[in-house]
Amino acid sequence: MDWDFIVEAMPALLAGLRYTVLATVMGYALALVLGLVVAMVRKGAPPTVAKTVFWIMEFIRCTPLLVQLFFVFYVLPSAGIALTPLTAGVIALGVHYAAYTAEVYRSGLDGVPKGQWEAARALSLPGVRTWTSVILPQAIRRVIPALGNYLIAMFKDTPLLFAITVPELLFEANRLGGENFKYLETISAVGVLFIVVSVLSAIGIRFLERRYAAV
């Protein structure tokens, strides 16, 4: 193992890691928001709309993320939608994972007792207020752990962005490894960096859980 090379390669690897983290954070934010919207539409919208959204989500869950990445990055431009690799990656990650977070939110919404809706109704609370101050706080609280798991899962899926030329961690490691014939060092470093970030996020999620999740 060439330790000096690892030290030398570190700045480039960390630059790659920055993209990895950036794509994860933005993709996850998109997945959180979009998934919530989908879950609310499925619960509150007219049946035809709800059913349509259900089938779209089912379709997304049934196709591989890599195919979706290619679709967004290579196919959409032919429809006049050209995106930078990072943007395409974030959108694909966010939409793909929204199909999963929507299910998580849905179980959270279903877990809010019917009596809560009825009490809100009996008090004539406006619909928006019922969602934001009664239903969502209770629903989200109980699914924070499940949502946290998808953050880690998404983080581990980011190397797929390599395939659409996002200069993320694996992309950099592969480049450096190829240029210097030192794959052992660079790919091992990728593994270690992934473990470090995963462990740190797990600790962060645990903290959030303890602070906000339902007992």
Place this chain on the structure above:
Amino acid sequence: MPQSEQNIQDTIRPDASPDVPGPGDAVQQPLIRFEKVVKQYGDNVVLRELDFTVQPGQRVTLIGPSGSGKTTILRLLMTLEQIDGGVIWVNGDPLSHMYKGDHLVPANEKYQRAVRKKIGMVFQQFNLFPNMTVRRNITEAPIHSLGVPRGEADERAAELLDMVGLKERIDEHPTRLSGGQQQRVAIARALAMRPEILLLDEVTSALDPELVAGVLDVLREIARTTDITMLAVTHEMGFARDVSHRVLMFDHGRILEDGPPDQIFGEPREERTKSFLHAVLESG
């Protein structure tokens, strides 16, 4: 009084002259009128053309065997269930319907929200919002549904909590309170909306026996100090006797007997009422 009065009331059809609600007839107008109300779940017809009226300020106890439709009546009034036939009138306004020209059509959500503001409900399972403090449980609806300024809503919450004996618990979350305390907060929460009608569905049934009295005392106090119209489903016959002006005995979605508590409890006319009261007293 209620029986003969009801017969007269039933002959007045409010929809005969819907667009001339002069101030004069407001005096005699019943606050609540069920007119040929039908409610069914699938093939199970729970209410079959039910008619009855309640005068403003009247406190009515609904009794009857399980499944006789008592909860259904309260839930229809609270618009938690949709009606399948007939009309429910509150203060001369159709609750379940609205006028389109001079036709009655099923009411939309916005219309129902407006009419519903006159009605408050306390549930058997309290249904407090666990994610809010006691204070916010009480102020949330006045602020966001009536537009009461926050300061005023807070003041009112403190007064109401004082009345139900829980002034010190204002900043706690409901999960830290006993069932009896939670139910008293739920009563305060309903009253904060200043409803004309208070619906109580077996509000002490989920409580440990030693907590029942505290809740009933609060309700007695409300009955003594306000002229709020009450519809209560309860198995607490002593409470019903003390507080209500009128008792309705239900059986299979029909009113079997209607009279003042002394008569219903003292000298029930119907065999079914007798055996029902007997059974309740046995178990209680």
